[in-house]
Amino acid sequence: MDTALDGNAAAGAFGDLFAFDVTMAMTTCATCGDRRAVGELLAYMDAPGIVLRCTSCRATQLRLVRSADRAWLDLRGIQALEVHSPTP
C-alpha cells in the first residue's frame, strides 16, 4: 500500500528552517518539470528523514534529515523553488 502523506505533513519540520510557509512554495521538478505547491508533493515521513516526491513522476525532489542540532537539506531533485515574497 502506498504510504504517502503530502507536503502539509512535512510543513512543521520545514517551518523550523524557513521563514516562509513551505506549503505555498512552488517547486519545479528537476526530473519531469512538473510545477506544484510543496503542500501537494508526496511526503514519505517514515524514512530516516523526510522525503518529498514529485506528484507527477514520483522522483525525489526534497529530502530533509535532522539531528538534535543540525539539519541537512538535499534539493537536487528540484530545478527551482518559487516563494511568494513581496518586496518589503
Added chain:
Amino acid sequence: MRWLVATVAETVPETARAVTLRLDVPDWPGHRPGQHVDVRLTADDGYQAQRSYSIASPPESDRLELTVERIDDGEVSPYLTTVADVGDQFELRGPIGGWFVWDAGDDAPVLLVGGGSGVVPLRAMLQHHAGSGSAAAMHLVQSARTLGDVIYRRELEALVGPRRAVTVTLTRESPPDWGGHRGRVDAGLLAEQGWPPAAQPHCYVCGPTGFVETVADALVELGHAPGRIRTERFGPTGG
C-alpha cells in the same frame, strides 16, 4: 514554531473509530479553515512520536478541535482516540500550511470532496462558511464506507441551507431505506453534484491517496482547471 500545551476539555465520539477532542490551548494564535497542527506525544522514557492532523474547528470556535481516526497499529492515534481524557495534556504546534485553505472573502463557488476522515478540514470550511456569512455557494460531497462511518453526519445536515449543500455517498453498504447516493465518488456524481467548470469553482479534495487521485483526475476530466483543484492526502502511516 513554538510547541504549545493543549489540555483536553471534552471528548466527543463521532463514529466507532473517530473521536473529536475539544482542546484548550492558551496562546493559540488563531487559524484559517484547512490548516493543520503537529501533535507530539512524549513517553515517560523520553521517546517522542509526532503526527500531523487537520484542524476540525472553524476559526470562530471557542476551542480548537481535532477529529482523530484510530489506526490500530499507529503510535499516536490510539492514544488520542482511546486513552486521552478530560484534563490530559499533550503538545501541539501550529497553525501550519496556507495551501489547503479556504478564504471566506472569496465569492467563487466551492466544491468540497472528502473521503472518510478526509472530511475533517472540510468541516472547518463548511462551518466557517456558516459562521462568516460568506456569499459563496459551497457544496460538500462526502464519501464513507457505511452509514456508521459518516463523520459529523447530523451536524453537517443541520448546516444545509440556501448556499450550503451536503451529499453523502456510501461505498460498501447502505441501509435498504437509504435515500442518499451509493458507490464511489466518480465523474458522474461530481458532474451531478458539483459545479460546472464554467462557474470556475474552487475544488478541495481530501482523503486517502487513491481517493484524492481518482477524484482530482475526474475533476480534470470534467474540464476543471488543475489550478482550481487543491488536494490533501493522508495515508495509512498517518497513525
